[in-house]
Amino acid sequence: GKNLYPTLSVEENLQFFARLFGHDAAERRRRIDDLTQSTGLHPFLSRPAGKLSGGMKQKLGLCCALIHDPDLLILDEPTTGVDPLARAQFWDLIDRIRAQRGAMSVIVATAYMDEAQRFDWLVAMDDGKVLDTGTPQQLLERTGSASLEEAFIHLLPEEKKRGYEPVRIPSLEAADDDIAIEAKDLTMRFGDFVAVDHVTFRIRRGEIFGFLGSNGCGKSTTMKMLTGLLPASDGKAWLFGNEVDPHDIDTRRRVGYMSQAFSLYSELSVRQNLVLHAQLFHVPEPEIPARVEEMVERFGLGQILDSLPDSIPLGMRQRLSLAVAMVHKPELLILDEPTSGVDPIARDNFWRLLIELSRRDKVTIFISTHFMNEAERCDRMSMMHAGKVLDSDVPARLVEKRGAKNLEEAFIGYLVEASGGTADNDGAPDTPARAPADATQPHA
Template identity: 75%
Template sequence: MSESDKKDLALLAEGKTLDDAVVNVSNVTLKYKNTCALNDISIAIPPRCMVGLIGPDGVGKSSLLSLISGAHVIQEGLVYVLDGDMKDKSHRKNVCTRIAYMPQGLGKNLYPTLSVEENLQFFARLFGNDAAERRRRIDELTKSTGLYPFLSRPAGRLSGGMKQKVSLCSALIHDPDLLILDEPTTGVDPLSRAQFWQLINKIREQRPQMSVIVATAYMDEAQNFDWLVAMYGGKILETGTPQALLAKTGKDNLDDAFIQLMPEDAREGYEAVEIPPLNLNQDLQVAIEAKDLTKQFGDFIAVDHVNFSIKQGEIFGFLGSNGCGKSTTMKMLTGLLPISSGEA
């Protein structure tokens, strides 16, 4: 981050306004019928930074991002993005090629019947890349995200995490000045999440002028962002660097800091979750058992002779990268998928 950008963050910390904010939101209210998603919020978002919107589901993060991206009609208030009014149709048209927007949901911006290659070619053509540039960008992005071996696979047959990677590649197929990511790593395994942020950081190094706004539920991710916006109930609770929020609340982690920032009535009765260990000395019956459980889709083996047993009262976890067979195993155990061989 440049010294100029650090000064911008310092000004915001003092409650002052920015002349070069990438986004300026003033007195914005957004309602869905009788539900108020955003309640008279105002905020200036600093440029050339990684800004995180943090908070639980339903607090207004996605609604705010949709207004900033131009994907939703502005009902009340002003939204200025990249030096223009997003109510102005001509500005939205001119600025759309400078914004990359990855919506919430696994692969929501993809065509499921098209392959990874075809999806990326489609988005690259939308931004006018010639054949050589399309090839270079697609190869670079898919190799960085581990998708290169799956270029011919239809998007609809990808795991959730792989769909998110293709969605990111689609958003980054051009050179945006503003990258908007709505919970991009939800449902993505830790290794893929690390690769995701490595790719973002690499692109930021190549394009230091690019601003990034991210909505996330993962506080370990938010800890590494430059500036945070804590939201709850359609309002902004607090803004500042991760270190500033920790200092303000006197907490040593962002999870506890956010809880401390919540309204008192929302925190009433809150207690940290404690799970007692299972007493393995008890004579516990086996509740679920798998013997050589196998699932095959054509020539592809998704689950290969898996064996395990789960005792009554046990919390049993499936750990592994996206596409390793966790969901397929659960679907066979619950009868949602037929078993190719073995038994459960």
Template identity: 85%
Template sequence: MVGLIGPDGVGKSSLLSLISGARRIQEGRVEVLGGDMAERRHRAVVCPRIAYMPQGLGKNLYPTLSVEENLQFFARLFGHDAAERRRRINELTRATGLHPFLARPAGKLSGGMKQKLGLCCALIHDPDLLILDEPTTGVDPLARAQFWDLISHIRRQRPGMSVIVATAYMDEAQRFDWLVAMDAGMVLATGTPRNLLERTGAESLEAAFIRLLPEEKTRGHVAVAIPPLRTDEDDIAIEAQDLTMRFGDFVAVDHVSFRIRRGEIFGFLGSNGCGKTTTMKMLTGLLPASEGKAWLFGREVDPKDIGTRRRVGYMSQAFSLYGELTVRQNLVLHAQLFNVPKTDIPQRVDQMVERFGLAGVLDSLPESLPLGVRQRLSLA
């Protein structure tokens, strides 16, 4: 089991797509499962032996098909008969906690559930090489643990299966047999997790990676520090009382109440599908509550009141970007949507570009960007 580690945009996804046969090789040689991936005949033979789960929530899924239908479709692609399809689908969905949701459309699943379904679709046949591109980004800790437990279970059944994983989580990288640290399209170092720690004298893989970077990139680096909140207890920015959301007989949010002070960083913790996103949508007026009330800055949230909503910046789980517009055009459009004065827009865009490190991708389309860079653009 090999892990690729490094920040967004350093070439991990491009490397994985070359190994999987999903991207054309321009220079050099990529040899996978005993042959050259530049040769069409070899790709035709080995690609059915490769399972490739691309980066992004549910990227290998059909959103209008149910969990069951997605799995049936992939199982049929690999030639399983009805009885074998049923056995494999039951085994995979019970191991991932998806079995109660077989009838739910993939597009209606939470982010973590989409990732688990994507893995099930990738594993519905018996691959010799499993390629996972940041498979647990956006997945809660319990689901992440279940995800790796499932991989371990399958590897025990298929000890000859190799796994290549790109990950942003160093606790995951710690469990891999071999690591490849990358930056700027190049390999910084390879070795076991212990090798990299010993080589850098670091106590954690995160610190080890930073020490492997060129000096010009780490000069002036300091850890993030969040100052203590100094706000009056009664200076409330957001308040919710008995917020409830029902979808038919299903209760997604059940009488939730809280108060958030001005300037406070307030976090929702919970497993995927437990109601965090639905609560946020009710707070921002994107979804009318079935019961209860919410206030933003003293004004009751009204889905029809655009004035209150303009005071909120909402970064959704699914990217709220326009795929046909460039990075710069997305920033300008959002400034216009929120009534930023026309004369202020160029300066505001420049501020966001500098703050979020987007200068090198201003003329790129969002779909061409790495996941983490798209997230920075969404936040900007």
């Protein structure tokens, strides 16, 4: 969504891009209606782009790129942070357009191996170098792998995968009555819009609890209410038995929060970010050097201590974000889609850190994700849509309840059922938007 104008509505963004390519009013209307109906954006034509969820912004960005029937479509990680149902709809739209326009070529960069599986030809890259090329089947056969994720890891240089092992999760040993987080009828309203609708759950101390939901369904809002960043409209939440209070600094210090957006200070070095956050959470001054050194060693940041965050790879930035969230040694860690856009090895390394925190240090981890293999690693998880929790259980049990082949199929089934056969993926009421036949031309 980086190519969008946030203050312009969905309709105005599309009108603007369509005008740039010389379409008349009737053709603009036809193309805008076709693209927005295909992507589920049509009910939100009047919504400002800046107020769309991340997944909906990605869809709008695609519509703007497709508005002039290009011969070459370049998609740079177009579905990062997009929920599985929206991803499936996204690629169905691309397939439909390709069927209509057989000469159009599409180049895609992606970190999702299930997406790569459906492409005609793959180029596996690392550090600017091509590791191998071929069809998905050819790469699987050459590497003797059962999945593209395995194949990619197999193709990496030896130094990159030295010591790599698949993620293994020891069983959780926690008492059912040892509760770290509890929410009861937690509700958040923005005017007439209900973003979170009477959400109830309990999370045990040391548990890894997953939050899986459609884009804009209220996951991030729920997390912000639990940290005290947003006061709830109704309902209550408790952290370690204390009711969440934005002014209760002592309880908030027991929480580490890693937001969906990269939120470190880009003008400060890695070391300076760690020191600053230790000071902000009132780590005693004499203890700060040792605490920073502990985080550096634990999260493997030694070689980048004097670098600026923007200059280091995404996987390292994610580790740094986690180190900053942990520098004051919280008992609860809230992670909002922490591994979006991260390669498979970096993602697995990140999860090994989470498992160590959970099982060794008894840190409770509340994580939202759109990666199904991550959701399957959680001790329990909730599925959420349109502000409501649809079900909570062990991942395998959720699959069993739906009679599905896998968690992704189960999740899509829950979403489709909850939205009456179709999902709008934005968690908002499916009310038609009034769009003029020829919107006023916006200014860039």
